[in-house]
Amino acid sequence: MTDVTIAIIGAGFSGLGAAIKLQQNGFEDFVILDRGSDFGGTWRDNTYPGAACDVPSHLYSYSFAPNPNWSRSFSQQPEIHQYINDVAETYDIRSRTRFGVEVRDARWDDTSQRWTIDTDAGEYTAKYLVGAVGPLCEPNLPDIKGINEFGGEIFHSARWNHDYDLTGKRVAVIGTGASAIQIIPGIADKVGHLDVYQRTAPWVLPRADRPYTGLEHWAFKNIPGYQKLCRLGIYSAHELVSFGLTYAPDVLKPAVRAGKANIARAISDRTLREKVTPTFKPGCKRILLSNLYYPALAQDNVEVVTDGISHVTETGIVTVDGEEREVDAIVVATGFHVTDSPTFEHIVGRGGRSLAETWQSAGMKAYKGSTVHGFPNMFLMIGPATGLGHTSMVYMIESQLNYLVDELKKIRSQSISTIDVKADVQDSYNASIQKTLRRSVWIAGGCSSWYKDADGNVTTVWPGFTFRFRNSLRTFDTDAYTITREREEIS
Numbered sequence: 001m002t003d004v005t006i007a008i009i010g011a012g013f014s015g016l017g018a019a020i021k022l023q024q025n026g027f028e029d030f031v032i033l034d035r036g037s038d039f040g041g042t043w044r045d046n047t048y049p050g051a052a053c054d055v056p057s058h059l060y061s062y063s064f065a066p067n068p069n070w071s072r073s074f075s076q077q078p079e080i081h082q083y084i085n086d087v088a089e090t091y092d093i094r095s096r097t098r099f100g101v102e103v104r105d106a107r108w109d110d111t112s113q114r115w116t117i118d119t120d121a122g123e124y125t126a127k128y129l130v131g132a133v134g135p136l137c138e139p140n141l142p143d144i145k146g147i148n149e150f151g152g153e154i155f156h157s158a159r160w161n162h163d164y165d166l167t168g169k170r171v172a173v174i175g176t177g178a179s180a181i182q183i184i185p186g187i188a189d190k191v192g193h194l195d196v197y198q199r200t201a202p203w204v205l206p207r208a209d210r211p212y213t214g215l216e217h218w219a220f221k222n223i224p225g226y227q228k229l230c231r232l233g234i235y236s237a238h239e240l241v242s243f244g245l246t247y248a249p250d251v252l253k254p255a256v257r258a259g260k261a262n263i264a265r266a267i268s269d270r271t272l273r274e275k276v277t278p279t280f281k282p283g284c285k286r287i288l289l290s291n292l293y294y295p296a297l298a299q300d301n302v303e304v305v306t307d308g309i310s311h312v313t314e315t316g317i318v319t320v321d322g323e324e325r326e327v328d329a330i331v332v333a334t335g336f337h338v339t340d341s342p343t344f345e346h347i348v349g350r351g352g353r354s355l356a357e358t359w360q361s362a363g364m365k366a367y368k369g370s371t372v373h374g375f376p377n378m379f380l381m382i383g384p385a386t387g388l389g390h391t392s393m394v395y396m397i398e399s400q401l402n403y404l405v406d407e408l409k410k411i412r413s414q415s416i417s418t419i420d421v422k423a424d425v426q427d428s429y430n431a432s433i434q435k436t437l438r439r440s441v442w443i444a445g446g447c448s449s450w451y452k453d454a455d456g457n458v459t460t461v462w463p464g465f466t467f468r469f470r471n472s473l474r475t476f477d478t479d480a481y482t483i484t485r486e487r488e489e490i491s
């Protein structure tokens with residue numbers, strides 16, 4: 001058994017960021033546990049052809065670790081993965097990280113006032129637990145009849161099988177979300193035939209992606225403040241979008257024109273144009289960016305199938321009209337378990353109640369996206385109501401890190417043994433978020449999406465300007481919490 005003061009689960013952007021901030025603030029006794037073999041989280045796991053970020057590189061990076069060497073305006077997965085690993089090296093976090101360790105469960109023990117973390121490499125105990133696994137870590141395999149009987153190759157977008165050569169093969173891609181619209185142009189030229197199973201057509205806008213010039217690289221390196229200015233410019237433009245998403249969806253009308261023009265530029269066939277034209281308001285689902293997606297759909301060897309899937313056979317996919325389309329391989333690009341992640345069952349708080357049970361009865365709620373009543377001394381990175389559809393999650397992560405570090409400093413300076421957010425504070429915080437959400441495009445936009453839970457409530461996204469989130473997390477508000485010191489309640 002290993003005892004530490006702070007255990008961080010997950011070595012992606014948020015877990016690594018937490019480790020760096022802890023170290024910088026004099027917290028030496030911590031460990032990161034990660035089931036993978038490297039830093040990067042989702043940017044380590046998603047290696048599908050064409051994987052890239054749809055937030056510009058200079059904003060999609062830590063503010064404390066700017067990278068003047070980004071090769072292009074929107075980075076591709078290998079470069080982001082490398083960046084995260086380089087940052088880990090710079091701050092010497094590798095020696096504090098245990099890779100290849102699968103966390104089986106984490107349980108709060110009121111008697112010892114510690115978390116017990118059971119892993120396949122032994123047990124850890126910790127005074128404080130930071131859950132940094134991210135909402136997009138558990139692949140969602142669709143519950144399609146017969147899918148397990150398929151005799152060809154089948155894999156999820158986040159578990160790409162690089163040993164399987166798609167050259168000349170008949171391939172089906174199920175889904176047309178952010179992952180699929182990058183995969184499809186990434187494989188269309190290589191495969192023999194590609195069927196794209198589209199349930200809902202997404203809004204796809206042009207992507208202003210280009211390599212940086214030598215002069216720009218010189219400026220990023222040599223002109224003081226130039227990179228910061230670029231970040232600020234991108235950030236400010238994105239904040240205008242957040243106004244549209246939350247308060248005035250009509251502000252996003254130009255996206256309809258841009259999306260339709262993007263279709264018209266690439267697709268001349270009228271039937272195909274109609275098939276891929278979305279029927280909901282832009283922003284309701286994530287707005288996607290690509291200059292390559294529609295040209296790929298227009299290729300002769302690519303077909304968009306809009307008849308629903310009835311079942312899968314040993315040799316292919318049968319649609320509801322009874323037609324079977326034979327394929328050699330199926331790529332399942334059907335997203336992630338976000339509001340129903342299996343990890344929720346394995347985090348067990350006071351009274352032996354899991355996060356899954358807690359959220360099943362009361363909805364997925366946290367205070368400031370970070371702390372959950374009944375789960376003392378626990379902090380969730382990218383918890384409920386922190387997700388975004390339009391700007392950098394790294395900004396939200398850094399906002400949470402301010403709050404986390406201030407909390408831990410107060411725990412240290414005030415000799416606090418347990419700290420648990422008050423239920424009424426958590427409830428009123430979430431009620432106010434739900435009130436803001438009522439006007440938002442996620443509710444009023446006429447779509448279903450992973451932003452909503454099974455009851456149709458939007459529990460994953462932050463509504464409004466992201467600087468408001470940052471401001472509210474600048475200081476840890478101890479009075480929102482029940483605190484015990486040496487097992488005695490003090491406030």
Ligand code: N01
Pocket residue numbers: 052053054055136142143144157174175176177178179180197198199200286309333334335336448449450
């Ligand atoms: O997953 P998704 P994703 N039968 O849930 C369809 C981030 N990300 O992996 O729309 C048939 O968005 C589903 O159809 P519908 C980003 O935050 C970022 O693509 O529900 N189809 C949809 O088309 C993103 O939002 C980047 O009708 C089924 C698709 O599968 C998040 O990850 C890149 C189905 C799932 O889309 C998730 O994106 C990649 C079924 N049974 C990901 N079930 C960048 O930064 C689901 N679908 C660029």
